[in-house]
Amino acid sequence: MTTTAIPQAGDPAVRPGIEGFLQVKDLRVHFPTDDGVVKSVDGLSFNLERGETLGIVGESGSGKSVTSLSIMGLHAPGTANISGQVTLNGDNLIGASSEHIRRLRGKDMAMIFQDPLSAMHPYYTVGHQIIEAYRVHNNVSKKVARKHAIDMLDRVGIPQPDARVDEYPHQFSGGMRQRAMIAMALSCDPELLIADEPTTALDVTVQAQILDLIRDLQQEFNSAVIIITHDLGVVAELADDILVMYAGRAVEYATAHEIFTAPQHPYTWGLLGSMPRLDRERTERLRPIPGAPPSLINVPSGCPFHPRCAYARLTDGASETLRPEFTEISSRHFLACHLTVQDRQRVWENDIRPSL
Amino acid sequence: MTSAPTDNAILGSHARGSDTVSSEDLLVVTDLQKHFPIRRGLLQRQVGAVQAVDGMSFTVRKGETLSLVGESGCGKTTTGRMLTRLIEPTGGTILFEGRDITHLSAGKMRPLRRDVQMIFQDPYGSLNPRHTVGTIVGAPFRLQHVKTEHGTKKAVQELLELVGLSPEHYNRYPHEFSGGQRQRIGIARALALKPKLIVADEPVSALDVSIQAQVINLLEDLQDELGLTYVTIAHDLSVVRHMSDRVAVMYLGKMVEIADRTPLYERPMHPYTVALMSAVPIPDTGRRTKRDRIRLEGDVPSPINPPAACRFHTRCWKAQEVCSTIEPPLAELAPGHRVACHFPENLIDLPVPTTRAGSPGPPQD
Numbered sequence: 193m194t195t196t197a198i199p200q201a202g203d204p205a206v207r208p209g210i211e212g213f214l215q216v217k218d219l220r221v222h223f224p225t226d227d228g229v230v231k232s233v234d235g236l237s238f239n240l241e242r243g244e245t246l247g248i249v250g251e252s253g254s255g256k257s258v259t260s261l262s263i264m265g266l267h268a269p270g271t272a273n274i275s276g277q278v279t280l281n282g283d284n285l286i287g288a289s290s291e292h293i294r295r296l297r298g299k300d301m302a303m304i305f306q307d308p309l310s311a312m313h314p315y316y317t318v319g320h321q322i323i324e325a326y327r328v329h330n331n332v333s334k335k336v337a338r339k340h341a342i343d344m345l346d347r348v349g350i351p352q353p354d355a356r357v358d359e360y361p362h363q364f365s366g367g368m369r370q371r372a373m374i375a376m377a378l379s380c381d382p383e384l385l386i387a388d389e390p391t392t393a394l395d396v397t398v399q400a401q402i403l404d405l406i407r408d409l410q411q412e413f414n415s416a417v418i419i420i421t422h423d424l425g426v427v428a429e430l431a432d433d434i435l436v437m438y439a440g441r442a443v444e445y446a447t448a449h450e451i452f453t454a455p456q457h458p459y460t461w462g463l464l465g466s467m468p469r470l471d472r473e474r475t476e477r478l479r480p481i482p483g484a485p486p487s488l489i490n491v492p493s494g495c496p497f498h499p500r501c502a503y504a505r506l507t508d509g510a511s512e513t514l515r516p517e518f519t520e521i522s523s524r525h526f527l528a529c530h531l532t533v534q535d536r537q538r539v540w541e542n543d544i545r546p547s548l
Numbered sequence: 549m550t551s552a553p554t555d556n557a558i559l560g561s562h563a564r565g566s567d568t569v570s571s572e573d574l575l576v577v578t579d580l581q582k583h584f585p586i587r588r589g590l591l592q593r594q595v596g597a598v599q600a601v602d603g604m605s606f607t608v609r610k611g612e613t614l615s616l617v618g619e620s621g622c623g624k625t626t627t628g629r630m631l632t633r634l635i636e637p638t639g640g641t642i643l644f645e646g647r648d649i650t651h652l653s654a655g656k657m658r659p660l661r662r663d664v665q666m667i668f669q670d671p672y673g674s675l676n677p678r679h680t681v682g683t684i685v686g687a688p689f690r691l692q693h694v695k696t697e698h699g700t701k702k703a704v705q706e707l708l709e710l711v712g713l714s715p716e717h718y719n720r721y722p723h724e725f726s727g728g729q730r731q732r733i734g735i736a737r738a739l740a741l742k743p744k745l746i747v748a749d750e751p752v753s754a755l756d757v758s759i760q761a762q763v764i765n766l767l768e769d770l771q772d773e774l775g776l777t778y779v780t781i782a783h784d785l786s787v788v789r790h791m792s793d794r795v796a797v798m799y800l801g802k803m804v805e806i807a808d809r810t811p812l813y814e815r816p817m818h819p820y821t822v823a824l825m826s827a828v829p830i831p832d833t834g835r836r837t838k839r840d841r842i843r844l845e846g847d848v849p850s851p852i853n854p855p856a857a858c859r860f861h862t863r864c865w866k867a868q869e870v871c872s873t874i875e876p877p878l879a880e881l882a883p884g885h886r887v888a889c890h891f892p893e894n895l896i897d898l899p900v901p902t903t904r905a906g907s908p909g910p911p912q913d
Binding site for chain 2: 251252365366367368395396397398399400401403404422423424425426427428429448449452453462463464466467468469470471474475477478479480481482484485
């Protein structure tokens with residue numbers, strides 16, 4: 193699909209990106225099923241620069257994982273209808289041939305999955321898997337690749353890497369396996385790293401080590417990082433910007449600082465208010481968001497959050513019928529909500545801020 | 549063991565549903581041990597053991613919530629399963645309402661299963677997918693031959709309402725429900741025969757954040773309404789702080805610290821507890837770079853071959869020679885606060901400031 197005229201990601205003349213290293217415009221991913229069309233992602237747009245970290249926050253069914261799989265081109269062909277535009281350094285990914293994507297995958301963009309035990313092949317040694325990834329994209333001998341694999345394992349903090357390179361995934365502990373997966377993902381110096389719930393399956397002390405590692409490696413390689421999680425604490429640690437997703441759509445986007453100090457969307461308020469926090473006084477009762485995330489086959493009309501929103505009644509019925517636009521409400525702060533500025537400010541000052 | 553009068557005084561002010569807390573110990577656990585044998589060879593000779601739980605001693609008073617926290621491999625789930633006698637201990641004793649249930653036969657244990665129930669972590673694996681909700685929640689009545697006033701179906705429907713589900717869900721199958729709803733079904737099942745003690749193994753960790761809050765509130769409401777006693781097993785320290793009256797921290801099969809909730813979170817004494825608290829990511833961007841996080845090196849050692857004496861000494865920044873030769877006893881260093889450490893943190897009786905250099909203070913400001 194691509195001709196030599198289109199700049200390749202490795203071409204020094206193109207770095208940094210043209211207008212956004214990673215650009216996602218109106219991404220829609222729909223899965224036709226017997227029960228109806230599952231609209232996993234329904235009109236998502238965002239940009240990301242190298243050296244920056246974007247945190248995508250959402251619960252089950254928000255579409256966050258499907259988004260990352262779409263960027264990486266990992267949906268089985270024929271299962272998903274993907275439309276919209278995703279460009280990596282000017283290179284269009286949607287609609288590109290699978291051959292083209294395969295060349296980019298691993299080299300220019302890489303992914304760390306949630307469960308390293310199921311993401312790594314149990315029959316091949318860790319070294320073999322890293323070497324394979326490296327040799328697909330670099331024309332080197334096995335010996336050179338093996339040395340590189342050992343270097344990567346050392347870089348991610350695995351002790352005795354020259355011995356462990358020949359061990360199988362099941363011989364590693366959870367934290368070490370995740371490190372090995374990070375080594376595999378970073379072996380070709382990708383410019384974009386997507387980490388999908390990288391620490392959810394790990395203990396909290398190991399989680400802390402892995403988050404520190406991701407931060408250090410990002411600084412070293414100047415990669416763009418997308419971290420996908422439901423854990424607001426993790427995202428506060430790592431992300432520069434945060435995108436909150438609900439029912440396949442972006443509902444709020446702002447810097448991490450803004451999201452935690454001045455969130456504007458009722459769903460974000462709900463998320464922040466329902467978590468018990470170690471850095472706050474203990475409350476007698478948590479304040480959950482009533483109801484449950486919606487089915488993606490029957491997404492509620494208008495604003496998908498309206499059945500659970502305590503403030504839907506303030507919108508004069510608009511939230512039930514009209515889909516709110518994702519617009520910029522202040523510098524680098526985007527929101528999809530029907531509440532007027534005055535109503536939102538009032539609710540924020542009176543109801544939400546005092547209790548957060 | 550802790551002295552009863554002190555514990556009562558503390559518990560009186562901290563226990564949930566406070567005016568009905570009695571001073572009875574519902575559960576008394578002494579030196580509980582579980583070693584899983586490792587067998588090799590044709591003759592299956594035992595060549596070693598996974599020392600999953602070693603010497604756990606604690607009491608649980610009626611109406612309180614005790615949480616066991618720790619990371620993978622610390623033995624908390626194994627302990628929980630021993631309390632419900634899903635596993636038989638290899639050492640120590642468990643007294644439930646004064647009666648020794650440690651090695652009761654299945655037959656003798658059966659009537660006790662009305663009093664001690666369990667809620668499991670995985671809402672997808674803990675419900676039989678081929679049974680309707682009515683069958684699942686009604687099973688305890690059938691299995692224990694309990695006759696209810698208006699029939700089992702009515703009793704089940706009342707239970708469903710109690711946990712926030714609709715009585716019409718009686719004929720539905722688990723796959724028709726979300727994770728949070730399935731967890732509610734599991735809770736309804738556990739409550740069926742009005743148990744006295746519920747062991748909840750990670751009851752909310754598989755759920756979304758906004759649903760976690762709903763289920764936590766539900767568990768607390770039920771405790772108040774029905775006078776339940778909980779032993780919770782969890783790893784999320786924020787949830788534990790919210791739910792618990794007392795917290796026990798485990799490491800590699802041993803209890804390293806046990807205290808009332810507030811003292812544990814404000815003044816953790818065991819270095820492992822301090823490290824655990826500092827590792828929890830806080831949803832506050834201002835703290836990101838300024839945090840004095842303790843980085844524990846490496847992974848938890850194997851329970852097949854745990855380190856000698858203090859099991860934490862291989863990863864402890866305060867470790868000295870005595871730590872690898874003499875096992876620190878679980879000692880009461882403050883009222884109701886027991887710690888197993890030769891060099892605990894945050895001791896309030898001793899002059900502290902200069903010794904704190906290089907080791908972060910308590911996690912809260």
